Amino acid sequence: MTTAQKSSKRGKMVNGFDPANADNLDTRTRAFVERRSRLLGPAYRLFYSNPVEFSRANGVFMYDSEGNEYLDAYNNVVSVGHCHPHVNAAIARQMDVMCTHTRYMQDGILDFAEMLLATFEPEIEHVMFTCTGSEANDLALRMAKHHTGNQGIIVTSEAYHGNSELTAGFSPSMGENSPLGTWVRRVPAPDTYRVDTADMGEWLAARVQEQIDDLHRRGQGLAAFVADTLFTSDGIFPQNANMLKPVIDVVHNAGGVFVADEVQCGFARTGTHMWGYQRHGVVPDIVSLGKPMGNGYPVAGIAIRPEVAARFGHDMRYFNTFGGNTVAMAAAKATLEVIQNEGLQANCNRVGSVMLEGLRDIAARHSGIGDVRGTGLYMGVEMVKDPETKVPDSPRALALVNKMREQRILISATAFNANVLKIRPHLTFSEDNATRFLTGFEDALKAVS
């Protein structure tokens, strides 16, 4: 087996550095990569063909070890900006008062729960706290299975929902070496660029029904349909507002629940709503929350309709050592305060429109961009070899990601073929930042043809 073949069989990772190419690195980076492999083992991946080291960060900027400034249009975890002073002060303050868990009475967790629940529809009455989005989705599915008595889980074909055994088992984007669960079924994403249908909702509902029928054929029912409602790992498909209702009807008719995974699209990023599912006019049974919830502090959770939580809550206890602890709650509360008080949802809407318009202008001036999609500050730019054939241009997408890194702008790529540029800046991105981004992007396009 050649090195290239071996390499291609490694676990799938978009924009991952391949150690087989370490010879191309400078001495310092190569030494770092070797030290890292020795200490952390083979499962970790670095970004970029030429990995980058950052030393500090502030707002929408990161700085490498030589002090060079990078415009960050990728890191959605620190979503209100790197090192936000309001959030950091809240964490530091609470750390010095007390860091303790949920088995003592605390007003802080209840105050934040109330504030968070106010952002959901009244049908969603409870929240529970975990540390990571993986834990949130794992808990959501444990609950869905316990509530329905069924095992079946339906996801889109390139979904990503977590790294626990259960959630990795319904994350086909982990690649063919990562085992899917026995009762996991896939449906194609609502790909507005490639699927030719007059009614995407009915089309997707029919695909979901096929998989429900297959589950029943094997003597198994449906526990849940789980979707990131922007379908970000499938390629980012935000145009299907109000598309999900017929899908959820099919799911409910089969006795399953709908889990809206808001780890990517939640907390105001879509610009028009606080939660991605709200663009579809549906109310999920369980909502899972993650990445941006504490602006980098590990905090996540689920919001639930009480009827879905009842049996699980009666039969089982849930305790998460750090989940919902006093400091995590301070971090999450401060982050939500920033989103609400600084008007970041409106900012996403406004700056997102500027970005989207700018990207579409660029697409009209250059070949190779098949589609530009986005809502708020979540955008996808699909690279194709030819607009007629729509053959994915994965090499050019990857080259663009790396060229942008050279130009000190951070983005990545997504979709099965990794040919969709993933642009996901901080919620605080300004029009000036957008201009700098668009200029840099057009330069990169010209350089990588």
Place this chain on the structure above:
Amino acid sequence: MTTAQKSSKRGKMVNGFDPANADNLDTRTRAFVERRSRLLGPAYRLFYSNPVEFSRANGVFMYDSEGNEYLDAYNNVVSVGHCHPHVNAAIARQMDVMCTHTRYMQDGILDFAEMLLATFEPEIEHVMFTCTGSEANDLALRMAKHHTGNQGIIVTSEAYHGNSELTAGFSPSMGENSPLGTWVRRVPAPDTYRVDTADMGEWLAARVQEQIDDLHRRGQGLAAFVADTLFTSDGIFPQNANMLKPVIDVVHNAGGVFVADEVQCGFARTGTHMWGYQRHGVVPDIVSLGKPMGNGYPVAGIAIRPEVAARFGHDMRYFNTFGGNTVAMAAAKATLEVIQNEGLQANCNRVGSVMLEGLRDIAARHSGIGDVRGTGLYMGVEMVKDPETKVPDSPRALALVNKMREQRILISATAFNANVLKIRPHLTFSEDNATRFLTGFEDALKAVS
């Protein structure tokens, strides 16, 4: 069904507040409990028959909302003491510099990895980082299954290893309503108080072999034997130093791996060693780390022999959004520095001996204590109705936990019958703290007879 019967069928929880008894609470506490149920749903549990609210904490003390001081002999997460200034300063400092993930190059994660690996035997070469002990055990078992190609997992009969679907599936202490995994098998704990054997290691090895044989009988092999080497949820059995070797031999002969769950006993708590498994003179294949690792900051991980990580690392990528982030690494490094620089392992040994001796003196003066067990600052006091019959005295153990809370000393209980007092103070506990604890414990014993 009566209220009492309904109540008994709820998810199992040692020292859990039962909402059926809310009528006994004062107005303020009852209002809190009701608000909490409404917002957080039915799966959460509070401690104590009369739940307690804490407002601040410092060192080994917690303070309730009226300013009363409680001696904390329970909370092992903030293991170097509540609000430790060195740890909090390190977290605050790094938060203001940069909070980012493992896909950019960072020296911090490698420096800490090196520092941590130096505490293990040379066979253990890699570390990987998660946010919680549940995630660590979930990853450990995903890796064990991928490495061995087998599904079988053997644990002790009252083990607790996590709250994800996979780890809850091998945590029988969650109670009979919580489903165990199809391929999970249980062995009795090495109960030095009740099991009559000349060689506990051979005895346990034989039990493990029986379960391996049962797995083979069903066409399935062994992936892993997982043990908290103090068997803390089974009742705390620390005396079996050097007992595990024949058990691990049986596990290895069957092609399985040994996962040492150090979430409870690791990071110097046993007094004699940094890691619990080291008391047994064995080297695990995977070590999982959790709770005390960041003194309250959510950080956890696994340490691995490279041969066990190889196939998983080749076939799959592992990414944990917050796991190993720059702030988590600063927290973990500062915590380990405190343990090493303040000589806390030696302190555990010294103060633990004082505590154990004091508890044994008290046991000799009072009836109802069947056994006193411990190493370092992890102690169990087993309450029985009669030393001859050894019938567990669960009601008295629970009454003692609640009496201690009234006297403002925090402990809990463990074991299948919840009749073993769990005493687990901060690693910084002083002899003065020990004296106060012992006096309070004897007072409580006299009061609850």
